[in-house]
Amino acid sequence: MPEPTYDFFDVHVLRTRRLSATLLRVVLGGPGLSRVVSGGRDQRLKLFLPQDGQERPILPDVLDIDWYPRWRALDPEVRGVMRTYTVRDVRSEPVEVDIDFALHGDTGPASRWANRAVPGDRVTLLAPVVPDNGGVDFQPPDGTDxxxxxxxxxxxxxxxxxxxxxxxxxxxxxxxxxxxxxxxxxxxxxxxxxxxxxxxxxxxxxxxxxxxxxxxxxxxxxxxxxxxxxxxxxxxxxxxxxxxxxxxxxxxxxxxxxxxxxxxxx
Known part of the structure; x- marks a missing residue:
């Protein structure tokens, strides 16, 4: 069986920083994040957020290669809210991951969560653990002028x-x-x-x-x-x-x- 290219990480908010009128950077830390890598460019990951009123996102008990149908089978009103985001930066000293959110008020769960995020808030990442992970679309071929x-x-x-x-x-x-x-x-x-x-x-x-x-x-x-x-x-x-x-x-x-x-x- 091939080695997995992504893995799940329970993380928490370290700090936030407003970058512009719309963009907010959320810096995440947590156990095992030193394994996260990025292919750069438009590298993407999955972010699981808690529903309103939850302290952490609810996910299947078993998180392996077959996680997706198990997640879909959970009650949509209860399961963690899944969104796709770009990995803006990964640092090793200290171990941190940056995700930048485009805010649009309280009209969506991700924007609402980011607007209210404070240190200690818990989320889950499905993040790459090898550089060549299939999550980078920007691939200019040789010969590009x-x-x-x-x-x-x-x-x-x-x-x-x-x-x-x-x-x-x-x-x-x-x-x-x-x-x-x-x-x-x-x-x-x-x-x-x-x-x-x-x-x-x-x-x-x-x-x-x-x-x-x-x-x-x-x-x-x-x-x-x-x-x-x-x-x-x-x-x-x-x-x-x-x-x-x-x-x-x-x-x-x-x-x-x-x-x-x-x-x-x-």
């Missing part, structure tokens, strides 16, 4: 991770859609990065469509609200002629639907 990034604020932690990871001198054109000018955070990078911030109601797909793009072989990474990602992908593949394999895309959320609703039809 330049990179296009397109995201909204929910994917901003992944954009930041990608820009930190890319080699010095990489040509990058990036667009980030935000609802508040106060979400324009610093994005350190060694790249030749041209980042355009698009504040809604200005539309990100139209901004990309109007842009002059570099010559050469592109690689595009798109993430955020599903309709936004769809529209930009159609433009790149259709009007711009990007090869379909050169466009990685992920709908991080869908307007009018929660992750719970999407899971209920899978």
């Amino acid at each position: 330049w990179v296009l990034l397109c995201a909204d604020e929910t994917a901003l932690p992944a954009v930041a991770g990608i820009l930190e990871w890319l080699p010095a001198g990489t040509v990058v054109k990036a667009w980030v859609s935000v609802g508040d000018p106060g979400d324009r955070i610093a994005l350190p990078t060694k790249c030749q990065a041209d980042v355009t911030w698009v504040t809604r109601p200005a539309a990100l797909p139209e901004a990309v469509a109007a842009a002059d793009l570099p010559p050469g072989t592109p690689y595009a990474w798109l993430a955020g609200e599903a309709a936004l990602v769809r529209d930009v992908r159609r433009h790149l593949v259709g009007s711009r002629g990007f090869p379909r394999p050169a466009v990685a895309f992920a709908g991080y959320w869908r307007r009018g639907s929660s992750e719970d609703a999407l899971l209920s039809v899978t």
Whole structure:
């Protein structure tokens, strides 16, 4: 049997820090976190949060490779709330994991939890324990001449991770859609990065469509609200002629639907 690439970790909040008008960083610690690794870029993990009124998330008694059907079989009103997030950073001294939350008031359980998080609050991670873990979508192939990034604020932690990871001198054109000018955070990078911030109601797909793009072989990474990602992908593949394999895309959320609703039809 192959070695597992992910494992469960019972962790707690160490501290929180507001990064911008919308982004909040939650720093987590706990036993065994020294085993957590990250492939960088848009590395993802699963976060299990307690329901309102619970001290910790309720999960199946047995957490192994078959955890998912056991979790689904639990009462949805009781089981831990599962959400997918980007690993913003993993540190070994001290052992800490950072997760950045895009807040939107109390309209969803993850945002509500993050808004209220205080040191000691308990959550569970399903996190990678090997670098090559299948949880990284940003994979530019050899021969890529330049990179296009397109995201909204929910994917901003992944954009930041990608820009930190890319080699010095990489040509990058990036667009980030935000609802508040106060979400324009610093994005350190060694790249030749041209980042355009698009504040809604200005539309990100139209901004990309109007842009002059570099010559050469592109690689595009798109993430955020599903309709936004769809529209930009159609433009790149259709009007711009990007090869379909050169466009990685992920709908991080869908307007009018929660992750719970999407899971209920899978």
